[in-house]
Amino acid sequence: MKKTNYYLFVALTIGLGLISACNKQNDATITIEEPVINDTIFNLDTLHMEGTIIGGSKLHGYTLTLTNLSTNELIYTGSTSNKKKEYAFHEHQEVSVLDTSILEVKVTVNLNRSGKMATKSVTCVVIP
Amino acid sequence: MKYTLIFGLALWAFPSKSCDICGGVSGNASIGLFASTQFHMVGIKSNIRTYRSYLSGIIHSHERVYQQELTGRWQLTPRWQLFATIPFQIGVQKRDLGREVISGLGDPSLIVNHVFLHHKDSSGSTKHFLSAGIGIKTPLGRMAPATSLIRNLYPGTGAWNISGLLTHTMRLNGHFSIQQEGIVTYKLADKNGFRYGNTYSIASTLIRNNKLGMGRMIVGLGLKAEFFEPSAELGVPMSVNNNQGYDFSGQISLNYLTNRWLWSCHLMQPILQNFNNGSMKQGSNVSLSVSYLIKKSKTN
Numbered sequence: 001m002k003k004t005n006y007y008l009f010v011a012l013t014i015g016l017g018l019i020s021a022c023n024k025q026n027d028a029t030i031t032i033e034e035p036v037i038n039d040t041i042f043n044l045d046t047l048h049m050e051g052t053i054i055g056g057s058k059l060h061g062y063t064l065t066l067t068n069l070s071t072n073e074l075i076y077t078g079s080t081s082n083k084k085k086e087y088a089f090h091e092h093q094e095v096s097v098l099d100t101s102i103l104e105v106k107v108t109v110n111l112n113r114s115g116k117m118a119t120k121s122v123t124c125v126v127i128p
Numbered sequence: 129m130k131y132t133l134i135f136g137l138a139l140w141a142f143p144s145k146s147c148d149i150c151g152g153v154s155g156n157a158s159i160g161l162f163a164s165t166q167f168h169m170v171g172i173k174s175n176i177r178t179y180r181s182y183l184s185g186i187i188h189s190h191e192r193v194y195q196q197e198l199t200g201r202w203q204l205t206p207r208w209q210l211f212a213t214i215p216f217q218i219g220v221q222k223r224d225l226g227r228e229v230i231s232g233l234g235d236p237s238l239i240v241n242h243v244f245l246h247h248k249d250s251s252g253s254t255k256h257f258l259s260a261g262i263g264i265k266t267p268l269g270r271m272a273p274a275t276s277l278i279r280n281l282y283p284g285t286g287a288w289n290i291s292g293l294l295t296h297t298m299r300l301n302g303h304f305s306i307q308q309e310g311i312v313t314y315k316l317a318d319k320n321g322f323r324y325g326n327t328y329s330i331a332s333t334l335i336r337n338n339k340l341g342m343g344r345m346i347v348g349l350g351l352k353a354e355f356f357e358p359s360a361e362l363g364v365p366m367s368v369n370n371n372q373g374y375d376f377s378g379q380i381s382l383n384y385l386t387n388r389w390l391w392s393c394h395l396m397q398p399i400l401q402n403f404n405n406g407s408m409k410q411g412s413n414v415s416l417s418v419s420y421l422i423k424k425s426k427t428n
Contacts, residue, residue, distance in 0.1 A: 091223075
């Protein structure tokens, strides 16, 4: 009986350890190098979306979006589920607007498998 | 006996061109070590080059450039040779968030080579060989649109290149010889005013030539240094992402020559490099080629 209790204790300890490892705290430093905050670009120009994501430990992917906040139009979206500790992105998108618009570049990072996220965004202005 | 005529002439007859990604696109189509032979040749060559691009020290993309070339060599006279190559290229860039594939005809190139010195010993083996050539790369391949941000992935540059080549081969002893080759490539601007920087390269290769089976195995082991000047727009050198840099690479070449065929495998691996202030690195460069040898006519 003593032996059974011992094995049970070890199994519980390992199980709790694994659960803890799976849900351990993680964080990410997101840097958006381009566009810079409140940058101004002209209609039909190519917008550079450039930056880095550095995690405290391995990250579970990220999503990059470009949204026209003036019209709520999603102009660009890209995502990856590659698991890495750090990412660099550099995407381009030609922007076409009818009126002066505010665009938002947003990065959403999956910090762990349980769905914890970190986000960062910058906005810029497009002049027709 | 006929093989002894090419003694000591290791050979990548159509070695790799410099990289497109780093702006080389140099048309550094060296004439290699077959220069002292008298064969006409036609062949095909498959080549893969790899690159990695970095942003703030983090890998941002992987590039692979696949190239298939149709190659030819014609011995006009004992002193004059003509080399030609027509490439087809597929460039692939893979990023976390996307993938680009650009394919098309590359820029054909032509080299005219003149043999200044060709000393042989009593057995007909080459002791000293010296030649100089001039090459052009024609802007007939698919070039990038003026606004493209992945210009280096395109198979053509849209510009003429003019190269000067100097090749020297010297026999060291029974099985070994050494070859030096220097290439300078002057690049002109494309129709939009973009101009890749000039390139300079020098290579030294130790060659061993042995009889093996029905043919000869020719193995080359060498070092190559390349320097790239900055690219320019409308005559003004670019300050960033200008493709400026250098690399020092090790090279291994395995060649098997039979009566009618030449089989070659060539590996180039950068040892030390710096392009775009470290934001681009070349990886391995591997090529395989096979050429059919056409015996020259007796009038040559």
